[in-house]
Amino acid sequence: MKKIVAVNASPRANMNTGTLIREAAKGAESEGAEVQVFDLYRLDKVHGCMSCFACKLKPNEGKCVFRDGLEPVLEAIRNADGLVIGTPNYLGDVSAGFHALYERLIFQSLTYQKEPRRYEIQRIPVLFVMTSNCPEEYYPELGYGKMLKTYQKALDEAVGNTKVLIAGDTLQVKDYSRYNWTMFDAASKRERHEKVFPEEQKKAFRLGAQMVIKPW
Ligand SMILES: Cc1cc2nc3c(=O)[nH]c(=O)nc-3n(C[C@H](O)[C@H](O)[C@H](O)COP(=O)(O)O)c2cc1C
Numbered sequence: 001m002k003k004i005v006a007v008n009a010s011p012r013a014n015m016n017t018g019t020l021i022r023e024a025a026k027g028a029e030s031e032g033a034e035v036q037v038f039d040l041y042r043l044d045k046v047h048g049c050m051s052c053f054a055c056k057l058k059p060n061e062g063k064c065v066f067r068d069g070l071e072p073v074l075e076a077i078r079n080a081d082g083l084v085i086g087t088p089n090y091l092g093d094v095s096a097g098f099h100a101l102y103e104r105l106i107f108q109s110l111t112y113q114k115e116p117r118r119y120e121i122q123r124i125p126v127l128f129v130m131t132s133n134c135p136e137e138y139y140p141e142l143g144y145g146k147m148l149k150t151y152q153k154a155l156d157e158a159v160g161n162t163k164v165l166i167a168g169d170t171l172q173v174k175d176y177s178r179y180n181w182t183m184f185d186a187a188s189k190r191e192r193h194e195k196v197f198p199e200e201q202k203k204a205f206r207l208g209a210q211m212v213i214k215p216w
Contacts, residue, residue: 002081002212004028004035007073009087009098011041016131016170016197017086020204024084024127027208036076040097043069049103056112062119064108070101077105082211083159086129093147094130102151109158123160125215127207128152129167136168161216165207167200 006025010017018039025035040046046069054065064074077083087098094102109118130148139145148164155162171193173179176186210216 002028002031002033003076003079004033004082004084004208004211005073005076005080006035006037006084006208007040007086007101008038009040009085009095009101010131011095011097013039013042016167017088017129019197020129020131020165020167020201021084021086023201023204024129024208024211027205027210028082028084028212029208030205031209031212033081033212036080038073038076040070040073040101043073046070046097046100048100049107055108061111062108062121064104066104070104073101074104074108077159080124082125082127082215084127084129084208084211085155086131089130089132089134089144092142092144094151102154106154106158118158121159125211126155126159126162127165127204127211128155128162129165129204131167131170133170133172134168136166139166139168163207163216165200165204167197170197 004025006021008018008021012018022037025037028035047066050066052066054060055063087094109121111117111119128151132144134142134144152162152164169189169192171189176184176189
């Protein structure tokens with residue numbers, strides 16, 4: 001049975017990012033995979049890379065061994081046949097939780113040798129999900145496209161071929177009337193959430209299924 005790891009790096013388990021991650025998980029399950037879902041912000045203390053360099057020492061080469069809430073996540077990814085990972089866009093970048101995992105996932109794979117540059121790994125398909133307030137069509141002019149490419153390339157190299165799924169113009173809060181947010185039109189946010197977001201959920205489901213039956 002294939003094992004898929006799905007990681008939600010939004011502090012909110014069941015809002016935009018968490019919903020898409022769970023849809024991709026359901027898609028993978030629909031094709032018989034066993035899926036382990038992690039909500040990064042619900043784990044015990046999580047740290048970024050501690051710069052201990054233990055991942056470059058003989059017994060651990062290629063493996064982050066720092067013990068905290070991320071240890072079981074890294075271990076599960078190591079034994080997985082696919083990875084789904086999603087983050088909200090925070091200030092034009094990924095969330096702090098995502099970055100903590102990213103530092104440890106990517107850095108452990110670097111040998112610091114001229115050749116080979118990376119420890120040998122079993123490459124697995126990755127689905128990288130980003131949700132944002134900003135609609136997807138503004139990504140190029142805001143530099144978000146370039147930012148995403150950087151993460152995609154690093155995941156490509158350290159984990160496996162990475163597909164990106166963007167869900168923009170998300171519903172940030174359930175009730176806009178409680179806030180004095182003159183930037184947004186609550187009705188069109190709601191409309192989009194009801195019309196477009198379900199399509200994005202279907203996309204996530206399909207990609208989760210594809211990850212199992214036709215890995216990229
Ligand atoms: C701290 C913070 C920073 C944010 N920065 C941005 C941003 O720079 N660009 C953007 O498009 N959306 C930004 N957003 C909006 C979120 O990316 C968006 O609402 C996302 O879908 C939230 O994901 P969630 O529903 O899974 O929590 C920000 C939200 C927060 C809380």
